[in-house]
Amino acid sequence: MKRTLSFIALVFAVAVSGCTPPNKNFTGGKLDFKAQRYEKAKGQFAQALETEPQNPEIHLFMGRTLIEMKDFTGARGAFDQAIELGGEPYAGKVTAAVDPKYVELFKDGKTYADADKLDKAVESMSKAALLDPSRFDAHHALGVIQAKRDEFGAAEASLERAAEIKPEDRDVLFSLGVVQYNATKYEGAILTFKKILELSPGELSALENLARCYQLSEQYDEMIPVYKQIINADPSSSDAHYNYGVALVNAGRIEEAATELETVRELTPDDNEALLTLCRLYRDASMWDKAIAGLEIYVGAVPDDPAGYTEQARVYTAMADALAAEGSNAEANRLRTKALDALTIAGDKSGG
Known part of the structure; x- marks a missing residue:
C-alpha cells in the first residue's frame, strides 16, 4: 500500500512539473484592467509579454488597455x-x-464636421481610421x-x-476626382472620372468634370468629344454649349x-x-457687322463694364487696319477715331 501511494505521488509530481505555470x-x-487601473494593467501586460511574447491573448488585452488610455497607435500595433x-x-x-470605440470616434467626427469644427473632426476621424484601417467609412469621411x-x-x-477597400464606390471615386x-x-483626376464613367456610362457630372480636366490640361482633342456627349445628354444646357464653345475656341x-x-x-x-465671348469670336473671324451689333447690345446691357468698350475699340481698330490695307484711308481714320472714343469711355468706366 505504501509503495502504491508513493508511486501515485511521484506520477502527480511529474505531471505538475510538466505543466506551464500560470x-x-x-x-x-x-x-x-477590470478595475480600470489601466496604467498598472499596461505594466503587468508588458511584463507578461516578456515571458510569453507569442501569446496572442496578452497582445489582445494590451490593445484593449491602450484603447482605454487613448493610445490608438499603440493599440493598433498590439491588435x-x-x-x-x-x-x-x-x-x-x-x-x-475595437468596434465600440471606433463607432464612438466616428460619430464624434461626424458631429464635429457638421458643426464645422474641422480640426476636431479630423482628429476624431483620424483616430477612427487608425484604430480600424480596414473600415471604409472613416477613410472616406476623413478625406x-x-x-x-x-x-x-x-x-x-x-x-x-x-477606394482600395471599395474600388467601385461612386461617391468615393467622385470625391477623389474632385480632390x-x-x-x-x-x-x-482624368483617370478617376474615367473609372466612374466605366461604372456608370454617361453620368453627366463625371463627364463635365472630365471635360474640365482636359480643358485645364490643354488636351483639346480629348476634350471636344466629351463636350459633345454632354450636349447630347442635355441639349438645353446653355452651360454645356458655352463650355463647348470655349473648348472649340481653344482648339x-x-x-x-x-x-x-x-x-x-x-x-x-x-x-x-x-x-461678349461671341463678339470676340466675330472679331477674330473678321465678322465685323456681327461683332459691332453684339457689342452695342452688350454695352447697353452692362453699361458700366469697361470690357465692352475695350472690345469695341479692338473691333474698330481691326476694321481700320483692314480698310487701310485696301487703301481706304479716310474710312480707316474714321474708325480709329471711334476706337479712341471707345477706349476713352473704357478708361472712364474703369476709373482710369
Missing part, C-alpha cells in the same frame, strides 16, 4: 500582433474589441473633411485608401465655336458673358 502578470493585468499570432479567430476578437480644409494631399491619401482636380493633378475652331455661343444666346438671351 502567468501571474497576465492574471494580475486582467484584474487591473495587429494578436492577429498575426492568433490568426482568424483573433481577427474577430480584435473587431469586437472629405481634409478636402474642406484644403489639405488636398492628405485628402487624396485618405480617399485612395477608401485631384482641386490639387491640379489633372491626369489623376482654334472659331466658326464652330461661334455656332455654339449663338446657341447659348438663343437659350439664355441675358447671358452677357457668352455675348
